[in-house]
Amino acid sequence: MAAVRELADRYTTAYWELDPCGATMMGALGHDDALTDHSPEGQQERARVARSTLVELARLESPTLDDADRRCAILLRERLEATIAVTDAGEEDRSLNNIASPVQELREVFDVMPFETEEEREVLAARMAAVPQAWQQYQRSLEAEIGRGQLAAPR
Numbered sequence: 115m116a117a118v119r120e121l122a123d124r125y126t127t128a129y130w131e132l133d134p135c136g137a138t139m140m141g142a143l144g145h146d147d148a149l150t151d152h153s154p155e156g157q158q159e160r161a162r163v164a165r166s167t168l169v170e171l172a173r174l175e176s177p178t179l180d181d182a183d184r185r186c187a188i189l190l191r192e193r194l195e196a197t198i199a200v201t202d203a204g205e206e207d208r209s210l211n212n213i214a215s216p217v218q219e220l221r222e223v224f225d226v227m228p229f230e231t232e233e234e235r236e237v238l239a240a241r242m243a244a245v246p247q248a249w250q251q252y253q254r255s256l257e258a259e260i261g262r263g264q265l266a267a268p269r
Contacts, residue, residue: 116179116180116182116183116186117174117183118171118174118175118179118183118184118186118187118190119182119183119186121167121170121171121174121190122186122189122190124167125163125164125167125190125194128163128167129160129163130142130144130145131145132150132151132156132159132160132163133150133160134146134147134148134149134150135149135150135219135220135223136150138223138226138227139219139222139223139226146227146237146238146241147237147240147241147244148240148241148244149220149223149241149244149245149247149248150216150219150248151248151251152206152209152216152248152251152252152255153251153252153254153255154207154254154255154258156251157201157206157207157255158201160197160201161197161198161201161202164194164197164198164201165194165198167190167194168191168194168195168198171187171190171191171194174187175187204259204262204264206255207255207256207258207259207264208255208256208259208264208265208266209255209266210256210266210267211266211267216248216252217252220245220248220249220252223241224238224241224242227241
């Protein structure tokens with residue numbers, strides 16, 4: 115596999131570690147016992163990984179990339195830059211709406227988890243046990259933005 119695609123795979127693996135709910139929603143195994151940290155620190159860590167990946171991508175990009183790596187580089191750059199822009203704008207810190215925000219994610223992730231076997235129910239229980247901490251992390255983000263006068267909505 116070419117270097118850019120390998121970088122994209124490494125980034126995806128690292129991102130899933132930091133966004134276990136996203137990993138579950140995408141069907142990636144091995145993260146189902148944890149919840150995504152929506153605290154300011156968790157969001158900054160995801161942005162840090164995106165920034166370091168962007169630096170590595172810049173070193174790999176060249177006119178000699180094959181077509182598949184070139185397309186992968188374009189897509190990867192767009193996703194990394196979007197992740198960084200959203201974080202830098204504080205949009206994740208005040209993400210609160212009725213369609214797609216941590217409120218829904220922290221509930222919906224359980225809808226896609228299997229629970230047929232005892233082992234699957236144990237994984238589900240471990241994730242459920244993490245819900246109070248996940249809410250506290252998310253609440254810290256909302257409170258930090260309120261402190262800066264940045265509200266999710268005017269009401």
